[in-house]
Amino acid sequence: MAAAGGDRPPGPRPDPPGRRAARRHRRGRPVSATGTAVPGPRGALSFTDRWLAVWILAAMAAGLALGRAVPGLGEALARVTVAEVSLPIALGLLVMMYPPLAKVRYDRLGAVTGDRRLLALSLALNWLLGPALMFALAWLFLPDLPEYRTGLIIVGLARCIAMVIIWNDLACGDREAAAVLVALNSLFQIVAFAALGWFYLTVLPGWLGLEQTTLDVSMWEIARSVLIFLGIPLAAGWASRRLGEKTRGRTWYEDWFLPRISPFALYGLLFTIVLLFALQGEAITSRSFDVARIALPLLVYFLLMWAGAMAAGRAAGLDYPRATTLAFTAAGNNFELAIAVTIATFGATSGQALAGVVGPLIEVPVLIALVYLALALRHRFPPADGAGHAPTAPTTENARV
Numbered sequence: 001m002a003a004a005g006g007d008r009p010p011g012p013r014p015d016p017p018g019r020r021a022a023r024r025h026r027r028g029r030p031v032s033a034t035g036t037a038v039p040g041p042r043g044a045l046s047f048t049d050r051w052l053a054v055w056i057l058a059a060m061a062a063g064l065a066l067g068r069a070v071p072g073l074g075e076a077l078a079r080v081t082v083a084e085v086s087l088p089i090a091l092g093l094l095v096m097m098y099p100p101l102a103k104v105r106y107d108r109l110g111a112v113t114g115d116r117r118l119l120a121l122s123l124a125l126n127w128l129l130g131p132a133l134m135f136a137l138a139w140l141f142l143p144d145l146p147e148y149r150t151g152l153i154i155v156g157l158a159r160c161i162a163m164v165i166i167w168n169d170l171a172c173g174d175r176e177a178a179a180v181l182v183a184l185n186s187l188f189q190i191v192a193f194a195a196l197g198w199f200y201l202t203v204l205p206g207w208l209g210l211e212q213t214t215l216d217v218s219m220w221e222i223a224r225s226v227l228i229f230l231g232i233p234l235a236a237g238w239a240s241r242r243l244g245e246k247t248r249g250r251t252w253y254e255d256w257f258l259p260r261i262s263p264f265a266l267y268g269l270l271f272t273i274v275l276l277f278a279l280q281g282e283a284i285t286s287r288s289f290d291v292a293r294i295a296l297p298l299l300v301y302f303l304l305m306w307a308g309a310m311a312a313g314r315a316a317g318l319d320y321p322r323a324t325t326l327a328f329t330a331a332g333n334n335f336e337l338a339i340a341v342t343i344a345t346f347g348a349t350s351g352q353a354l355a356g357v358v359g360p361l362i363e364v365p366v367l368i369a370l371v372y373l374a375l376a377l378r379h380r381f382p383p384a385d386g387a388g389h390a391p392t393a394p395t396t397e398n399a400r401v
Contacts (some may be wrong), residue, residue, distance in 0.1 A: 064277045
């Protein structure tokens with residue numbers, strides 16, 4: 001890659017992560033967003049990558065233990081809020097999302113917006129299939145529990161714009177495609193969330209002779225959530241790349257700056273998970289049977305949406321990075337928005353809010369497992385050049401730092 005003058009940081013830099021990533025790719029070993037080998041079937045893993053699932057499960061356990069061991073911790077976390085979400089959790093989410101969005105090559109977004117197959121599939125999966133599937137599963141598994149059922153339907157309406165960035169990066173998905181799809185989901189979320197909530201909670205149950213529920217949420221409330229949880233890190237990521245490349249050059253930005261901020265995505269993720277589970281730790285552990293009933297339709301939902309999206313992407317001829325991005329953006333949900341809406345509408349201790357909190361309880365370990373599964377399936381996808389043979393690793397475009 002060409003770089004402007006003054007793109008080397010001070011001091012020796014004998015083996016920058018970008019070159020290590022390129023060498024691993026040439027040897028047929030996929031690499032993660034930090035330049036380390038990703039968890040493939042036989043690939044060598046860094047210490048962090050090898051135990052990633054353990055760190056996340058430990059964070060979940062720590063959060064649940066804190067929620068039980070420290071009385072009033074959940075109320076304290078919820079007391080200072082932004083967009084109806086605890087401020088510490090909001091800060092964790094912003095720290096988590098900034099590094100992946102700083103890695104996006106914003107000058108290449110045009111190639112994604114021109115891929116009509118990807119955009120059409122994403123819209124159909126996220127805004128037609130996803131809400132309808134969650135509605136069906138909620139009524140199938142929770143016909144006698146209206147509060148939890150309503151909470152699940154709201155989770156299904158909130159399409160993912162945050163953690164999907166992390167899952168996509170871990171699975172070596174297309175970073176630019178992820179940025180475009182989450183932005184598209186954000187726009188549709190602002191416009192369509194309230195209308196879809198009215199349809200799935202009031203209109204459709206009325207047509208089917210089922211119990212109806214009302215959802216009082218304004219377009220501004222949805223827009224505020226999107227602006228905070230996507231707008232701030234997206235603007236920061238764009239500004240970082242533009243200023244970094246302009247002042248120090250692209251080589252410095254990708255080989256020196258990005259490797260130093262990359263670990264903060266994991267730190268923010270673990271911090272957010274601890275706080276989320278501490279917020280409802282007592283409710284989750286004291287109502288374990290209810291949590292299990294909520295978890296079952298969520299598990300089915302995540303698996304069906306991910307597998308269906310991967311199959312649809314492969315059938316449409318998408319390469320591995322874009323099919324992976326399609327799958328994770330379709331399977332993930334915006335639990336920040338779902339929790340905010342359920343708390344604002346039904347109260348922090350409501351069954352609807354508990355269903356929103358159980359969402360990440362199931363989503364986090366399931367989607368981490370699906371990251372490993374996606375990497376194991378990468379050989380089954382056509383290469384980006386359409387040559388007709390499966391690649392041995394994600395494309396160089398997705399193996400960069």
